[in-house]
Amino acid sequence: MGRVALGWAAFLILASGVLLLMLTPGTPEFVITLFTLCLGLLLALIVVAGVVLTRRRGKREDG
Numbered sequence: 001m002g003r004v005a006l007g008w009a010a011f012l013i014l015a016s017g018v019l020l021l022m023l024t025p026g027t028p029e030f031v032i033t034l035f036t037l038c039l040g041l042l043l044a045l046i047v048v049a050g051v052v053l054t055r056r057r058g059k060r061e062d063g
Contacts, residue, residue, distance in 0.1 A: 005047045012040030 016037040023030040 002047055002051055005043060009040050009044035009047060012036055013044065016040060 016033045019033045020030065020037065023033060
C-alpha cells in the first residue's frame with residue numbers, strides 16, 4: 001500500500017512540477033497546480049513517515 005501511495009505522490013509531484021513551469025503565475029490554473037504540488041509533497045511525507053515509524057516499531061519488537 002505504501003508503494004502505491006508513494007507512486008501517486010511521485011506522479012502528483014512530477015506532473016504538477018512540469019505544469020508549473022508552463023503556466024503563468026497568478027492565474028487560477030497556477031494556484032490549483034501549486035496546491036496539487038503541495039498535496040503531493042504532503043502525501044509523500046506521510047508515506048515516508050509511516051514507513052520509518054513502521055520499521056522502527058519492527059526493530060523494537062525484534063529486540
